[in-house]
Structures are given as C-alpha cells and as structure tokens.
Amino acid sequence: MPTRRYDDPCGIARALDAVGDRWALLVVRELIFGPKRFSQLRDGLGSVSPNVLSQRLRDLEDGGLVRRDALDPPAGVAVYKLTPRGLALQPILLELGRWGSQQPLPAAGELSASAVLLALKTVFEPADDVNAIVALRIDGDWFRVTIAAGSIDIVHGRSSGPAVTLETDAATLRSVAFGREPIAAAERDGRLTAGGDRELAERFTRMFPVSDGQPTA
DSSP states (O other): OOSOOOOOOSHHHHHHHHHOSTTHHHHHHHHTTSOBOHHHHHHHHSSOOHHHHHHHHHHHHHTTSEEEEEOOTTTOOEEEEEOHHHHTTHHHHHHHHHHHTTSOOOSSOOOOHHHHHHHHHHHOOOOTTOOEEEEEEETTEEEEEEEETTEEEEEESOOSSOSEEEEEOHHHHHHHHTTSSOHHHHHHTTSEEEEEOHHHHHHHTTSSOOOTTOOOO
C-alpha cells in the first residue's frame, strides 16, 4: 500500500492515498500510451531508483491502477500496463500539465516520449480545417496521431496510409513541435525524417503554441 495515507474521507485525499506518493503519477504518465517493460519505465523516469520504482509499481497494482502482463510470443517479456481505472487518470494528468506549465522549467533535463506526447495534447490548438492522421516514430516506437473535428487523439501503434510521417527522437520532436526550430533544420542535422504532405507537416508543428509565459516543454 502507499506509504502515506490521510485517513480523510474527502475525495481528493482518497485520490492522493492512491497516487500521491512520489513517482506514482509519473509512472502512470509513462504507461498512458501502452505497456512498458521495467527497464523502459526506468529510462522514461530518469533518476528513479529500481527499489523505488518497484515499490510504486506494487502500490499501483494493489490499488488496481496497474497490472502485469506479458508480450505475445516469441518475446514473452513481462510488461506493466494501465487498467481502465489507471487510464481514467489521463484527463487529470492533462489538467495537471496545463497547471504545471506555468511553473519555471528546470535548468536541465529531457522529456520522455510519453511526456512529450502528453504535452502535445495539453497545448493542442486545433486547426478547424485539418482532419488527418500523422504517424510519429519516436526513438523507434510508432504512434498514431489523429486530428479530427478540432480534437487530437494519440495511440501507440502503426498507422495505415498517414498523411504525414515524422521519424525522430523525443528531444527533437519537443524542439520542433514547440517552435524552437523548424522541421528543415532538424532534417539537415539528420535528427528528423519527414514524409508525406510537407505543408501539413509544417501546419502540424504549429498546432502546439507555447507562449513566453507558458514554458510547457
């Protein structure tokens, strides 16, 4: 069970009983877009120790937010995935991200792929006339981004016939999507490969505006 309990019947306190310990919500963040191995979780979380991560996973399993599974043969590797109860935290994470984006950025540190994708959803500003599928390959992992009717949906997996394909790493996607550099600059350096509708690719990177007072990513 979590190391801290409030013994308070308020719904907020009961929520914190489940996910209020250090790293718990960040573990959920890393699993939002699909199952991960223990080593992948450690990579996404950076400075978490193996012992602390193991304890948080046990806590989240006990709380019914995470469950262990295995990849299909021949891999058969143990992975962790969110339950429906865990997945229900996504809108809460997005609102926390919007609130937290007003806080100063740390001096250093990179975002994991999951953190970048959640940040995209956090600041997404729709283009009313765009309905398209964008395929993102981030650090070797594929994600399907669907933009339709002024909304954005991101799921793990390959896309069939995407209008745009972007293959890159998490740091470069962060830089391009949040206006720190154009697609062409990342391409010249060999950090990004773009395919499909070039104009739409450029428009895609302008759908995530970040003001000077909102250093989201």
